Amino acid sequence: MGGTKQTKRLHEDDGDAHERDEAMGIEPLDVVAMQQLLESMGADKFEPRVVSQLQEVVHRFVTEILVDAQEYSMYADKQTIDTDDVRLAIASRLNHHYAQVPSRELMMELADKRNSLPLPPISNEYGVHLPPTQYQLITKESDRQDLVGD
Structure with a gap:
């Protein structure tokens, strides 16, 4: 522009x-x-405001990186921040705040592994499937006092 x-x-x-x-x-x-x-x-x-918005994002990111680098420097009992502190702060922030997208090859390998398993057979029964009677609280065989453990 x-x-x-x-x-x-x-x-x-x-x-x-x-x-x-x-x-x-x-x-x-x-x-x-x-x-x-x-x-x-x-x-x-x-729009001109896009530039100012991007500047805000960059300013916030750089400030957070420098604060983290200062904390790493203080932890190492150093008087000043050096490039190793900044690199560590950047690596830490990238690892914890931004998701790493897996490669296409890895995703295809995982998909092949998952798709190699057969699907479970479809039941011919219809209606609501309830758990076995010993796990149902609405049957006559259930005894709530046994569950409470007097």
Whole structure:
């Protein structure tokens, strides 16, 4: 969507210049990067709020990863977070929060194994099938006092 608009580097933000930047046509670098990412995936037309929603998701994800990495770093009695802590936080979050889709080959193998078992025969009887009389509480043979265990 961008193109001729100027971009603003992340370190150039002075806090109160948001309205001035919009009037001058300057967009933050992360907005331009998100727009380019969407366009590279084939989304040529999208509403402007899609970019801000994706930025929220990315911000939340990165924040959670960094908090987890900080906890791993503190557990290891380190003063700073290093790349191993971040990698461990990412791997942990991916393993626990996102389902891994099994491969097609594995699913076909499981389906062949399940489908190799014959189906149980269909009964020719009709009506409601009740359990044996010793397990029925509505028959005369059942004694509730035996079940309670006086």
